[in-house]
Amino acid sequence: MNDFFTGTTLLFTDPIGIAVFIGGLVGGLVFGAIPGLSLLTLAAVLLPFSAWLSPEHAIMLYGVIYVSGVYGGAITAILFNIPGSVENAPTAFDGYPMTRNGQAGKAIGFAVTCSAIGGTISAILMMMATAPIANFAISTFGPIEVFSVIFFGLTVVAGVGTGSLSKGWLSLLFGLFLGTIGQDPVGATPRFTFGTLYLSGGIGFVPLILGFFAVAEVFIQGQRVASGTHSSSKVSVAYPSFLEFWGMKLAVVRSAIIGWFCGLLPGVGATLAAFISYNEAVRWSKNPERFGKGEPEGVVAAETANNAATGAAMIPLLALGLPGGALTAIMIGVFNMHDMEIGPLIMIEARDLVWVLFASIFWASLAILFLGVIEAKGIVHLLRIPFPILAPCILIFATIGTYALRASIVDIYVMFGAGVLGFFMRKTNYSIPAVVMGVILGQIGENVFSQAMVMVDYSVIGLFDTWVSSSCLVGGVLTIVYLLYRQAIILVAQRGK
Amino acid sequence: MANNFKAVLAPVLWVVFGIVGLLITLDYMGPLPTFELGAAFWPQVILVGIILVSFIQILSIFFSRSTTNQITSDPLLNGEAQSLKEADEAVFLNVNVRTLAIFLLPLVYVYGMHQFGFFLVTPVFLPLYMYVMGVREVKKIFFVSLGFYGMIIFLFVHLVFTPLPQGAGAFHSLNGQFLSFFQ
Known part of the structure; x- marks a missing residue:
């Protein structure tokens, strides 16, 4: 507790510290929200300047940016179907339909509050036991366990955003197929590249996500405008009531736990957290068919988990020197710039600095709540801008966001291709969330599957060796059997009528 | 009959997609020095999955007599969203110059x-x-x-x-x- 107070005092007794904290908070929110201005852009732009700051302020700045940026991406996902970053994509699955149903205020309210709760829980757990938890996570979760968790998660995706189970499965499998385009993760053998250099690098997540969500949405609304059936989303600033929040308590706790454990895993972090947590929300819901159509629990699950992953990602970073993603890798650079080697000794050699980071993540998570409430009341009014004016702006933002990543014009063509495909898939009742989850979890899944199979000497039985992997694999198979059984019952009932 | 044909067309196209994909994977089938299952294993599992699900879809279309009703009505959408969905379906093929321009x-x-x-x-x-x-x-x-x-x-x-x-x-x-x- 004393360490926490020391960290907090170092943060807030200095006007420069307060200015850096607020600047990082607002900067993270803005850069996280606008496609093309990702968290990484801000982190990279600020890296040279951080050398001029004291070590405490520099490392605090990056902690704050990380927390607020992950939340920032939810706003555009909810209001305009444009996820600020990949980990905010599941927020759009239900957040945007809520906006279309005139519940934008509620969706943002849930996102703000759950981001704050997820981030705060994560920060508290991080402060309580960094070193033992890092050792436990790294020794318990290897490729076999990560693969089984992904398998378990994917088995429920089929029911999201479509009334037809077979179309859901086809959407998921199509997403998994898209994820195989490019070089295979073991031997770098080109697959489905047709000899093109571009495809050998695989299809980027960002062009696909922006195409499937933002561009497809512009086309769908554009078609409504052209046919005279377009109606604007109702602007509502109504916040969720306490009772509505209370109804989400189990979802929040479950998502915080999932997000936190996923955040511990190096290389996957917040993205896996948001997708797996969303899948589990569908699995445990009494009304799974509502997901993808404006179910608040979808927003709650995704936002709690991706923010819970932020604090957890600091644990392997600080205790073992393993970055969970690109931003935590940049943080290693910040430590190095101030002549500190990150790893197990950091807790002894730079104890105060580590506690400044912990305190900054804790206070930033709480600050999101207050800043988010104020921001939400104002930002919802962006929906008053008529869609014909908004449409070209959305397309230009999506174009810049896609091009900025790899400076590749082909990425922009891919984005518009995904937009046209997304338009037709949505019109024919296929599930876009399932396609996106297939692409993202499939690429991670194949990578860990290859490692896992080598580890178990290509024996499938070996995948069931640990309690984590066996329970996830059995749970996944049971889920598939249950979904098929439920579908068969529906078909028999329809035939009876 | 026409409705059944329309409903079956999509899964048939998926089956064709799966078969073509499987044929392409034959180019790089075989074990890798560091991975016995080879580069084709993962995409082949997925493509076989696509073919299987498409067959299940075809079977369920013939098994169920009321496929068209299942597609058009969605009790989960509220009034406005439902009417928008119906309007969408009505104008889906009504392509005009403005739609093309968009x-x-x-x-x-x-x-x-x-x-x-x-x-x-x-x-x-x-x-x-x-x-x-x-x-x-x-x-x-x-x-x-x-x-x-x-x-x-x-x-x-x-x-x-x-x-x-x-x-x-x-x-x-x-x-x-x-x-x-x-x-």
């Missing part, structure tokens, strides 16, 4: 950006797309385009040096001059 203009924009660069094509695309979308007030189109273009330049070019397409040939250097001027 779809084609962004593709022309990307091609134009490839050839002439972001700085030259965007000020043309912005007002044109607003017009196609139904905005008819010239003042509004002009000021919104100017304001948004200025904001983009300030934010992405002046502030964070985001790379933007510069076009080809002579336009590449022209866009480069724009870039250095704005920065």
Whole structure:
């Protein structure tokens, strides 16, 4: 507790510290929200300047940016179907339909509050036991366990955003197929590249996500405008009531736990957290068919988990020197710039600095709540801008966001291709969330599957060796059997009528 | 009968997609030095999955007598969303010139950006797309385009040096001059 107070005092007794904290908070929110201005852009732009700051302020700045940026991406996902970053994509699955149903205020309210709760829980757990938890996570979760968790998660995706189970499965499998385009993760053998250099690098997540969500949405609304059936989303600033929040308590706790454990895993972090947590929300819901159509629990699950992953990602970073993603890798650079080697000794050699980071993540998570409430009341009014004016702006933002990543014009063509495909898939009742989850979890899944199979000497039985992997694999198979059984019952009932 | 044919067409196309995909994977089948299952194993599992699910879909179409009802009505959507969905389905194939323009203009924009660069094509695309979308007030189109273009330049070019397409040939250097001027 004393360490926490020391960290907090170092943060807030200095006007420069307060200015850096607020600047990082607002900067993270803005850069996280606008496609093309990702968290990484801000982190990279600020890296040279951080050398001029004291070590405490520099490392605090990056902690704050990380927390607020992950939340920032939810706003555009909810209001305009444009996820600020990949980990905010599941927020759009239900957040945007809520906006279309005139519940934008509620969706943002849930996102703000759950981001704050997820981030705060994560920060508290991080402060309580960094070193033992890092050792436990790294020794318990290897490729076999990560693969089984992904398998378990994917088995429920089929029911999201479509009334037809077979179309859901086809959407998921199509997403998994898209994820195989490019070089295979073991031997770098080109697959489905047709000899093109571009495809050998695989299809980027960002062009696909922006195409499937933002561009497809512009086309769908554009078609409504052209046919005279377009109606604007109702602007509502109504916040969720306490009772509505209370109804989400189990979802929040479950998502915080999932997000936190996923955040511990190096290389996957917040993205896996948001997708797996969303899948589990569908699995445990009494009304799974509502997901993808404006179910608040979808927003709650995704936002709690991706923010819970932020604090957890600091644990392997600080205790073992393993970055969970690109931003935590940049943080290693910040430590190095101030002549500190990150790893197990950091807790002894730079104890105060580590506690400044912990305190900054804790206070930033709480600050999101207050800043988010104020921001939400104002930002919802962006929906008053008529869609014909908004449409070209959305397309230009999506174009810049896609091009900025790899400076590749082909990425922009891919984005518009995904937009046209997304338009037709949505019109024919296929599930876009399932396609996106297939692409993202499939690429991670194949990578860990290859490692896992080598580890178990290509024996499938070996995948069931640990309690984590066996329970996830059995749970996944049971889920598939249950979904098929439920579908068969529906078909028999329809035939009876 | 016609409804059944329409419903079966999509899964049949999926089966064809799966078979073609499997044939392509034959090119790189076989074990790798560090991975016995080879590069084709994972995509083959997925493609076989696509074929299996498509067959299940075909079977369920023939098994169920009321496929069309299942597709069009969705009790989970509220009144407005349901009426929008119905309206969407009604106009799905009703393609007019304006609809085509809404779809084609962004593709022309990307091609134009490839050839002439972001700085030259965007000020043309912005007002044109607003017009196609139904905005008819010239003042509004002009000021919104100017304001948004200025904001983009300030934010992405002046502030964070985001790379933007510069076009080809002579336009590449022209866009480069724009870039250095704005920065």
